[in-house]
Ligand code: SF4
């Protein structure tokens with residue numbers, strides 16, 4: 291199965307999995323994802339205020355190479371809950387399948403955690419100490435909200451989509467992220 295097929299398979303499976311959650315769990319998960327999206331926007335705004343758009347344009351996206359594993363199950367779920375089909379072109383290799391000539395094709399609040407928390411040295415130098423401290427606080431909060439979503443559902447939602455669903459290719463194999471972290475609400479337990 292190639293990456294495009296794995297991606298399509300993941301989209302269908304994530305929808306099915308989400309439909310199987312209890313209504314209360316879906317509500318709580320939706321609230322957590324909404325919070326995560328806001329935190330991502332805030333995080334990216336710190337870099338933009340320091341001039342990251344211009345710096346990244348000049349750089350050409352060095353840190354976006356090999357980005358195909360950055361998108362997690364939770365990221366994909368955020369797209370699905372907002373009725374958006376994310377663009378993914380895996381023929382783009384080694385450039386990121388979620389980017390194009392004009393940069394990242396994902397709206398800021400949908401971008402993977404790895405992408406929103408990373409600021410290279412030239413950007414951090416322009417951000418200054420206060421903004422760097424704010425970025426670290428936002429990263430901590432983002433990680434906590436993602437961990438809460440994982441505890442809520444009993445599923446490793448921060449796992450890369452392509453690894454998770456690619457790993458399930460072998461018939462009868464249990465997908466690692468579906469091994470319960472704890473009881474969770476995957477079967478409507480809450
Ligand atoms: S964050 Fe840094 S390395 Fe990444 S694209 Fe921007 S300037 Fe380049």
Ligand code: SF4
Pocket residue numbers: 353354355357360386387388389390393394395396401402405
């Ligand atoms: S998802 Fe966007 S920001 Fe992240 S690596 Fe790909 S192009 Fe870069």
